Amino acid sequence: MQPLLLASSSPYRRELLDRLRLPFVCASPDIDESHRPDESATQLVRRLAQEKAMALATQFPNHLIIGSDQVAVLGDRIIGKPHTFERALEQLKASSGKSVSFLTGLALFNSRTGKCQVDCVPFTVHMRLLDDAHLRRYLQAEQPYDCAGSFKAEGLGVSLFQSTEGPDATSLIGLPLICLVDMLMNEGVELP
Incomplete structure (x- = not known):
């Protein structure tokens, strides 16, 4: 099997990829992640x-x-990582009682052949109506300042949800494993 590389420094993506029980290494790419004018959220990811x-x-x-x-x-409106308590509180207040769509772009590039598979996996979270006190307690306990939308679905963030919908729940955490398995199989990778 060709060696597998996760182009990310995200501990969340590493934990997800571990689920497939394939050996891999990680390296962080250095790219400009700026949103281009007239680029949709799907095109961006x-x-x-x-x-x-x-x-x-x-x-x-x-x-x-x-x-x-x-x-x-x-x-x-695209909402990114909040980085601060105040910004996270603002994001969560704006999301209260509404639906937030998460779009996760996924690419598998074979650096030997030059073949690249790319997809975007959507996932929607319908948020509960949340009061300030609940949001403040959540943010103090979870501190999701490095997470898009200001919550960790793999942790207490689930307490903010009324319901969810989408083809792959792992996409919500940042690495859609169902889609990735399809891409790996297209490259001839045999999973355990």
Whole structure:
């Protein structure tokens, strides 16, 4: 099997990829993640996932390289990682009682052949109506400042949800494993 590389420094994506029980290494790509004018959220995550995977091809010329990127969309506005308590509180207040769409771009680049598979996996979270006190307790307990939309679905973030819908729950955490398995199988990878 060709060696597998996760083009990410995200501990969440590493934990998800561990589920497949395949050996892999990680390296962080250095790319500009700026949103381009007139670029849709779907186009943005597809492009960034592909750029992340391809950015490491020179360093890893014989690998299957996984790139992934995620954005949260509320209405027609992309909401990113909050980085601070105040910004997270603002994001969660705006999301209360509404639906937030998470779009996760995924790319698998074969640096030996130049073949690149790219997809975008949507997932929607319908949020509960939440009061300030609940949101503040949640943020103090979870501190999801490095998570798009200001919550960790793999942790207490689930307490903020009324319901969810989508083809792959792992996409909500940042690495859609069902889609990735399809891509790996397309490359002839046999899973345990």
